[in-house]
Amino acid sequence: xxxxxxxxxxxxxxxxxxxxxxxxxxxxxxxxxxxxxxxxxxxxxxxxxxxxxxxxxxxxxxxxxxxxxxxxxxxxxxxxxxxxxxxxxxxxxxxxxxxxxxxxxxxxxxxxxxxxxxxxxxxxxxxxxxxxxxxxxxxxxxxxxxxxxxxxxxxxxxxxxxxxxxxxxxxxxxxxxxxxxxxxxxxxxxxxxxxxxxxxxxxxxxxxxxxxxxxxxxxxxxxxxxxxxxxxxxxxxxxxxxxxxxxxxxxxxxxxxxxxxxxxxx
Numbered sequence: 001x002x003x004x005x006x007x008x009x010x011x012x013x014x015x016x017x018x019x020x021x022x023x024x025x026x027x028x029x030x031x032x033x034x035x036x037x038x039x040x041x042x043x044x045x046x047x048x049x050x051x052x053x054x055x056x057x058x059x060x061x062x063x064x065x066x067x068x069x070x071x072x073x074x075x076x077x078x079x080x081x082x083x084x085x086x087x088x089x090x091x092x093x094x095x096x097x098x099x100x101x102x103x104x105x106x107x108x109x110x111x112x113x114x115x116x117x118x119x120x121x122x123x124x125x126x127x128x129x130x131x132x133x134x135x136x137x138x139x140x141x142x143x144x145x146x147x148x149x150x151x152x153x154x155x156x157x158x159x160x161x162x163x164x165x166x167x168x169x170x171x172x173x174x175x176x177x178x179x180x181x182x183x184x185x186x187x188x189x190x191x192x193x194x195x196x197x198x199x200x201x202x203x204x205x206x207x208x209x210x211x212x213x214x215x216x217x218x219x220x221x222x223x224x225x226x227x228x229x230x231x232x233x234x235x236x237x238x239x240x241x242x243x244x245x246x247x248x249x250x251x252x253x254x255x256x257x258x259x260x261x262x263x264x265x266x
Contacts, residue, residue, distance in 0.1 A: 001218055003036035003050040005076070007067050008058040010039070021183055022058040022081070022207060029211040043070035054218060058082050060142075065089060072096055077221060079233070081210070084142040088230055097226035101233035102145035103185075104213030105204050112149065112234035115189075115200075119153040125193035130154040133188040135164035135174055137181060150189055180205040213237070 008023025023039065030037040038049060042059070043066040054077045057067055061084040068088060071078040075096045080088075083102045088094075103109070122128055132154070134147035147161050164186075170176040176184050186203040204210075213233075220236040240248070 001033075001035050001215065002222065003038075003053045004030060005038045005040060005045060005049065005053055005055045006030075006058065007040055007042065007055060007063070009041045020058075022210065025207040026056065026058065026211060026214075029208065043067045045070055045074070054079060054221065056081055056214065057085070060084055068098070071098075077226065079214070079217060081214070082142070083145040086143075086145065094228040094230070096228055097221075097231060098229070099217065099221075099226075099231045099233050099236065101213075101217060102149070104210040104217065104233065106209070106213045106216060106237065108146060108202065108204070109213060109234035109237050111200075111202065112232075113238045113240070115150060116153050118191075119155075122191055122193050123155070128191065128193040130156050130192075131162070131188075131190040132156050132160070133162040133164070133190075135166075135170055135176075135184075135186040137170075137183055138165045138167045139182075140165065146185070147187055150187065154189075154191070174203075176203070177205065183207050 004026070006023055006026050008020050008026070010020040010024045010027070027037065027039055029035075036050065038046060038053075040046070042063040055067070055071050056079045057064065058081050059067070060082070064080075064082070064085050068078065070076075072092070072095045077097045077099070079099045079101050081101045081104055085100075085102075087100075088098050103112075122130075130151075132147055132151045134144045136144065144161065144163060147163075148158055151158060151161050164170065164174075167176075167181045170184065170186070171178060171181060174186055176186065184203065184205050187201070189200040191198045191200075216237050217233050224236075
């Protein structure tokens with residue numbers, strides 16, 4: 001596996017609550033699996049590192065701009081695995097690939113490929129009711145990007161997502177084991193249409209599943225080196241069918257044509 005620069009800070013906040021749990025897990029897994037790594041809190045990076053290095057960003061949004069610029073300057077692939085980052089800075093000519101990976105759990109990456117099609121078909125059946133619920137450890141303060149992505153697929157506004165940050169409720173009502181209350185994610189998608197109620201539930205216990213997903217993303221990058229640009233992790237791990245790629249390209253072209261016509265009052 002390629003050497004890593006892990007951007008994150010391991011420590012505690014003013015309330016003695018552990019911060020940087022994701023970075024801590026990555027460091028532990030790198031050491032366990034013999035993967036070369038550097039742990040840094042931000043940019044600039046140390047001067048000496050392997051040119052094949054991949055940067056994994058698991059820090060807060062405040063440091064992202066400088067780290068993003070550093071990766072572009074050094075032409076280092078950047079995997080954005082922080083749920084607090086939704087997009088890269090606009091108006092920048094990319095010199096290296098950026099992979100958006102707000103969730104690296106493999107089964108959830110698979111769902112990101114499957115759920116858009118379900119949403120597309122379900123919208124045909126009217127009336128349709130959709131509910132999105134997410135629960136995480138009480139210490140989570142970053143946005144629930146996975147829930148937001150699912151809600152967006154089904155046309156649910158962010159302010160209608162139900163958020164749970166209560167460890168007691170998670171343990172007794174959601175069945176989260178006590179040993180995982182410090183790091184878990186649970187998502188519930190409820191869809192009612194055509195007289196049928198469907199419920200999709202998935203949860204992650206602990207954080208090692210994210211390292212497993214990171215390994216697969218890194219393997220995908222190694223097999224198919226990426227050109228400068230922005231990529232979604234789930235499409236690298238589970239590439240869409242070539243026909244779907246062409247359909248998506250045509251849709252984007254149509255949207256650009258419509259926008260061009262609208263701007264000129266045509």
